[in-house]
Amino acid sequence: MAAPSKATGFHLKLREGTQQLHDQAEAGDLQDKMVNGTLSKEEFTSFIAQMKLVHAALEPALTSASTGDNRIEKIFDEDHIRIGKIEQDLVDLEWEGDITPLPATERFVNYVHEKIDTNPIALVGVLYVEEGATNGNKYIAKKLIPALGLGEGKALGFLDPHGDEQRAKWNAFKETLNELDLTEEEEATCVESAQETFRMIMNISNELSAANV
Numbered sequence: 001m002a003a004p005s006k007a008t009g010f011h012l013k014l015r016e017g018t019q020q021l022h023d024q025a026e027a028g029d030l031q032d033k034m035v036n037g038t039l040s041k042e043e044f045t046s047f048i049a050q051m052k053l054v055h056a057a058l059e060p061a062l063t064s065a066s067t068g069d070n071r072i073e074k075i076f077d078e079d080h081i082r083i084g085k086i087e088q089d090l091v092d093l094e095w096e097g098d099i100t101p102l103p104a105t106e107r108f109v110n111y112v113h114e115k116i117d118t119n120p121i122a123l124v125g126v127l128y129v130e131e132g133a134t135n136g137n138k139y140i141a142k143k144l145i146p147a148l149g150l151g152e153g154k155a156l157g158f159l160d161p162h163g164d165e166q167r168a169k170w171n172a173f174k175e176t177l178n179e180l181d182l183t184e185e186e187e188a189t190c191v192e193s194a195q196e197t198f199r200m201i202m203n204i205s206n207e208l209s210a211a212n213v
């Protein structure tokens with residue numbers, strides 16, 4: 001991949017704290033198949049369906065947390081609400097019916113609910129991973145969507161929610177991260193929740209891979 005961009009401040013802590021987990025995530029089975037364009041439409045649809053359940057919990061949690069904490073309000077905005085885009089992906093992928101959460105998805109949803117009750121600032125770490133992942137997902141989209149034979153612009157809502165603005169939005173997000181007035185302890189909490197988010201997403205990916213062997 002391209003050389004990583006420079007990082008400072010709180011963003012640097014998040015990046016350094018999750019670098020190793022990122023290396024593992026890039027090498028995950030599901031991610032490998034995505035990049036190689038060998039993931040089937042059914043497997044991709046199952047992944048997007050699980051992401052819908054995650055976002056259906058995370059976005060209302062962040063919306064509610066931003067009313068109680070102006071730091072969360074500062075970093076979380078409507079660009080991060082992508083449930084509608086994910087639902088459109090499922091339409092593009094011709095998904096119909098209910099979605100059964102995987103055990104790992106349930107754990108992620110429970111984690112979000114627990115944080116909103118006990119320590120909402122931790123959700124900034126979750127948001128960092130969701131937003132940061134748009135960097136790699138944009139690249140994945142270029143490989144996977146044509147390989148799946150989907151029409152141009154189809155099923156990109158989760159992978160590439162910002163389109164041409166992805167780089168600018170990621171740069172702005174990183175700047176805002178560094179302007180948040182968090183204590184050392186709160187920053188450490190967010191690094192921990194970012195680490196946990198990587199693990200939870202990879203657990204979902206691994207459960208999906210295991211279901212398809």
Ligand code: HEM
Pocket residue numbers: 001002003004005006007011014015022025026027031032035128129130131132133134135136137139140197198201202
């Ligand atoms: C094949 C899979 C993946 C590829 C190729 C990939 C690639 C990339 C690239 C190129 C960047 C940008 C680095 C920069 O501009 O400095 C990035 C950043 C990031 N990715 Fe991934 N990624 C993958 C999977 C994932 C997954 C599964 C997650 C989350 C679970 C994730 C989370 C992140 C985060 C949080 C960042 C931001 C790092 C920072 O703070 O600079 N990535 N990824």
